[in-house]
Amino acid sequence: MLNNILDELKLNALVITDPYNMRHVSGFRGGEGALYISATQKVLITDSRYTEQAGKESDFTVIEENRAHNRQTILKECMEKETVSGDFHMGYEDQSMLCCEFDRMKAALPVQVWTPLGTKIDDLRQIKTEEELTYLARAEEIGDKAFEKLLKVVKPGMTELEVAAELEYLMKKEGAEDLSFNTIIASGLNSSMPHAIPGYKKLEVGDFVTCDFGCKYKGYCSDMTRTFVLGKASEKQKEIYNVVLKAQLAGLAAVKAGVSGSSVDKVSRDIIAEAGYGEYFGHGLGHSVGLFIHESPRLSPADDTILQAGMIETVEPGIYVPGFGGVRIEDMVVVTEDGCRNLAHSPKELIEVPIEE
Structure with missing residues (x-):
């Protein structure tokens, strides 16, 4: 389903920060951190309080964030692993992300096109298993x-x-x-x-x-x-x-x-x-x-x-x-x-x- 969203919106990657969506997509229950998802990568970024838990609950690659290696740096490193010709298109959760958080990402990441995801990630939770x-x-x-x-x-x-x-x-x-x-x-x-x-x-x-x-x-x-x-x-x-x-x-x-x-x-x-x-x-x-x-x-x-x-x-x-x-x-x-x-x-x-x- 996430690949469908990437294709539909013509995104190179997307970032998920809403704790409920993080759990639904990755299985991680900690609620603190971010997910980076592209066609080739599934990365879970969280701090040392949750890295062991994240490794047990999720099949995403877990990367620890800290003052010396902050979230924006990790997201940039993920982007650098992508093979992209032309502008980088990134999706983000405009319905739940704080403005200050978006501003930090926008200032730090070499993204040319930011695409609001609206309720597309939330909507994945509508029909229950x-x-x-x-x-x-x-x-x-x-x-x-x-x-x-x-x-x-x-x-x-x-x-x-x-x-x-x-x-x-x-x-x-x-x-x-x-x-x-x-x-x-x-x-x-x-x-x-x-x-x-x-x-x-x-x-x-x-x-x-x-x-x-x-x-x-x-x-x-x-x-x-x-x-x-x-x-x-x-x-x-x-x-x-x-x-x-x-x-x-x-x-x-x-x-x-x-x-x-x-x-x-x-x-x-x-x-x-x-x-x-x-x-x-x-x-x-x-x-x-x-x-x-x-x-x-x-x-x-x-x-x-x-x-x-x-x-x-x-x-x-x-x-x-x-x-x-x-x-x-x-x-x-x-x-x-x-x-x-x-x-x-x-x-x-x-x-x-x-x-x-």
């Missing part, structure tokens, strides 16, 4: 198990921070190696903020509690959201929850290979709008997940990418009413030829957590 799907499923399973245990211990008086810490601990106990992102625990009025930051607010009887969480397993992320009520739900809470659930189930049913991300988004968005809550659903319906938590393609009005089998998508509609609270329900699914395979198995009917008297 069976091995990747196994890791993603395991990460989501860890979240399922942790959430089940959380429901047995959550109670009024716990702060949002305490609930987040408990959930993160439970995921680690189940085998998570890290978090996919900072855990979101939003209770009561805070649940109207889609990405609320857990704070010192204490959970109260009657609160909506939105839990958005995920973990990493062998580097691959999970993502799940469940909203429950602490105690008995009010009629208004039930109404909003059931609208979101209906939209989420319809979105799941719309996911399959051959349809666009925007068309799936519209299915769920129309249901929420028809129920009178359209103004309270502002974000996209979902996104892909892999080595990074927010990947492409997305289920969004702005993304017309055609879904393909083997892609991962989240389906996460929500309604967020300031001054009242909010609901989000999210699953992570594998796109298949005729539908999708849901990796999340936590219950989605409205959970009313019993309160001990």
